[in-house]
Amino acid sequence: MLSRPAATAERRKIERHPLEPHHHHGTTIKHSSAKNVILAGVKAVVLHDHRPATHRDLGANFYLAPGDAEAGRNRAEACRARLAELNVAVHVSALATEGPLAPEQLLALEDCDVLVLTEAATADAVRLDDACRSRKVGENPSPIAFIRADARGVFASVFTDFGDSFVVDDVDGEEPATGIGEELGFFCLDSLFFFFF
Numbered sequence: 001m002l003s004r005p006a007a008t009a010e011r012r013k014i015e016r017h018p019l020e021p022h023h024h025h026g027t028t029i030k031h032s033s034a035k036n037v038i039l040a041g042v043k044a045v046v047l048h049d050h051r052p053a054t055h056r057d058l059g060a061n062f063y064l065a066p067g068d069a070e071a072g073r074n075r076a077e078a079c080r081a082r083l084a085e086l087n088v089a090v091h092v093s094a095l096a097t098e099g100p101l102a103p104e105q106l107l108a109l110e111d112c113d114v115l116v117l118t119e120a121a122t123a124d125a126v127r128l129d130d131a132c133r134s135r136k137v138g139e140n141p142s143p144i145a146f147i148r149a150d151a152r153g154v155f156a157s158v159f160t161d162f163g164d165s166f167v168v169d170d171v172d173g174e175e176p177a178t179g180i181g182e183e184l185g186f187f188c189l190d191s192l193f194f195f196f197f
Contacts, residue, residue: 029151030118031061034083037116044091046109047083048101049076100124103131106144114145129161 030049038045052072053064061079068078076094084092097105100120106112106128115132117125125148132144143163150157 029149029156031063031079031083033116033118033149034079035063035086038083038086038090038092041087042090044093044111045083046093046095046112047076047080048095048097049074050097050099050101051075053078101128103127106131107135112144114147117146117148118150120148120150125159133161133163 034045034047051074053061053068053075054072055066055069057064057075058066058069061075063079063082064075065078068075074094074096077096080092080094084090095101095105095109101117101124106115115128117128120128129146129148132146135142135144141163145163146159146161148157148159
């Protein structure tokens with residue numbers, strides 16, 4: 001529990017930058033997702049980032065080195081070589097831009113099948129999702145699967161859009177269960193972590 005002065009300071013920080021993740025700029029989701037996809041052995045991964053590496057990023061992104069932050073290198077370019085070492089069968093490239101990924105830049109990646117988006121403003125996410133849905137290959141619709149994942153402290157969200165032809169078979173028709181955890185704890189057993197609510 002934060003003391004009153006600490007809670008007030010945290011609230012002011014959030015009010016100044018409401019959309020900015022305060023824990024390592026959200027790089028944990030971005031680079032963990034890239035790592036897992038590369039280890040799974042897909043054909044190719046394109047990393048995109050428009051932000052330079054900072055010392056703050058080093059706490060959560062194990063694919064950055066202190067020299068990357070000191071030089072202010074683009075995060076995607078700085079991580080590319082280290083992520084590529086995880087699976088030499090996967091072609092890993094980086095796309096560095098001056099700003100957030102634009103729909104035209106996404107659609108120029110002709111072989112793109114899935115977009116995993118993190119750290120994006122809602123308006124940018126909507127534009128990119130619309131672009132993913134509108135892609136055609138020749139005369140045939142060939143949407144790009146869209147996944148948006150974000151984490152802000154202990155809160156996380158995921159949104160997926162796999163196009164109109166994606167069907168989910170609901171076995172029992174029941175509404176999904178939701179709840180609020182009242183207690184969070186963990187224990188360690190033989191180097192495995194088990195979380196419970």
